[in-house]
Amino acid sequence: MRAPVFDPVIHAPGRLQICAILTEVDQAEFAMVRDAVEVSDSVMSKHVKQLEEAGYVAVSKVAAGGRQRTWLKLTSQGRAAFKTHVAELTRLAGIG
Amino acid sequence: MTDPDQSPVEALEAIRKSREAVREAVRDPKGSTRYTLIYSTLAAVAVGGQILPAPFNILCSSGGAIGMALLYKGWADRTGVQISGVSPKKARWVAWGLGAVLVSLMLVAIWAGWHDQLWIGLPLTVVAFVAAWVGSRLWTKVFLAETRDR
Secondary structure (H helix, E strand, O other), X not given: OOOOXXXXXXXXXXXXXXXXXXXXXXXXXXXXXXXXXXXXXXXXXXXXXXXXXXXXEEEEEEXXXXXXXXXXXXXXXXXXHHHHHHHHHHHHHOOO | OOOOOOOHHHHHHHHHHHHHHXXXXXXXXXXXXXXXXXXXXXXXXXXXXXXXXXXXXXXXHHHXXXXXXXXXXXXXXXXXXXXXXXXXHHHHHHHHHHHHHHHHHHHHHHHHHHOOOXXXXXXXXXXXXXXXXXXXXXXXXXXXXXXXXX
16 A cells, blocks of 8 residues: 655645546546536636646547537546545544 | 645545535436436346347347447436446446346346247346346445445
């Protein structure tokens, strides 16, 4: 098991929730995550770009029903980073 | 959205709240009964059809598989989430268990077809429908319980 590590890329406002949602699914649609996190399209795009640059999120665009849908997926690196970040939060919170 | 200066306790609470959005999509109160009904019907056709001679048995199994793929895609497009069914851990066992039951029933149907025991077809179809219904509902229940406890 990896040691708890605080990850500033994940911990930033918005990105923590995006990663939390993506850990529960294989993929989630951009609009669904944006609505759940309650941010604008542009803010959401910025977060996704930062997570993508860190290698934590993979983005794929699929044409469906005459429009393009963007799907987000947490990479294995992203899952590992989120897990160790949550472990660190749990340690800092004195839980478990 | 999270506060940049949030405490670890607040951050953990934000994670829990965000995950609720996924749980809500899976709960899908409007679509879950319709999904289960269509899924169970497709499973029943795929199982019961194996008692029929070729090419009808192949049509039933391939039609069932294509129907399930389209059903899954429609659900994913509507809810905005894709969950393969083989995670998390406990829900995975329900998915594998249901798959094993349906494959076993298909093998019984194939055997019955070979031995001209065609009367078995109807009860097998009913059993497959019920198994798929119960399995689908159980998976949802286990998934929701497992993700709630994390």
